[in-house]
Amino acid sequence: MNIILLGPPGAGKGTQAGRLVEGRGMVQLSTGDMLREARSSGTEMGNRVAAIMDAGELVTDEIVIGLIEEKLEGDQGGGFIFDGFPRTLAQADALGALLDKHGATLDAVIELQVNDDVLVERIVGRARDAVAAGGTARADDNAESLKVRLMEYYKKTSPLIGYYWAKGDLTSVDGLGDMDTVAASIEGILSKSS
Numbered sequence: 252m253n254i255i256l257l258g259p260p261g262a263g264k265g266t267q268a269g270r271l272v273e274g275r276g277m278v279q280l281s282t283g284d285m286l287r288e289a290r291s292s293g294t295e296m297g298n299r300v301a302a303i304m305d306a307g308e309l310v311t312d313e314i315v316i317g318l319i320e321e322k323l324e325g326d327q328g329g330g331f332i333f334d335g336f337p338r339t340l341a342q343a344d345a346l347g348a349l350l351d352k353h354g355a356t357l358d359a360v361i362e363l364q365v366n367d368d369v370l371v372e373r374i375v376g377r378a379r380d381a382v383a384a385g386g387t388a389r390a391d392d393n394a395e396s397l398k399v400r401l402m403e404y405y406k407k408t409s410p411l412i413g414y415y416w417a418k419g420d421l422t423s424v425d426g427l428g429d430m431d432t433v434a435a436s437i438e439g440i441l442s443k444s445s
Contacts, residue, residue, distance in 0.1 A: 252275075252441060253358055254331070254361060255333045255337070255415070260397065260404060265281075267430075277331065279334055280333050312345060343414055357420060358441075359422060361422055362423040363433070365426045374394075424437060
């Protein structure tokens, strides 16, 4: 089973992906993790990624698709969770073509819906809790940074919601519930899709 988790920064995609990895044996394909892994791999692709990142440039869609393709050819576990990809309509088309090429399907696109004001409160609270516990907060866990990240999400990534809805692949869940409730909603969607 292959799925995409959509939602704005802080909606809980990483948390829920971790639960699916643990509970279903799925493989989480986080583009950030894949780029860091490739950069230190010493492979030809890894050297290309390192050169681009060292120059402070953005990695092209072609390279990200190449990294995803490498993963699709490896251990597929219980299927893939696409995390942080696709972010644009062009990337969604490229992912669809790549899955077709490998005889794979996209079984579900799950949108974690959240209220922006509540989301900002949640992230700022998370930062306060981390500091109160003696730890450190993420540098971008503040209201101003989150609003910038949300604007970027709405400009580039939110069109995917309409794209996948039109294809009949999208299901939305309330991302503001507690972690177990959100997980149960996702599990219900996946059980119907399998």
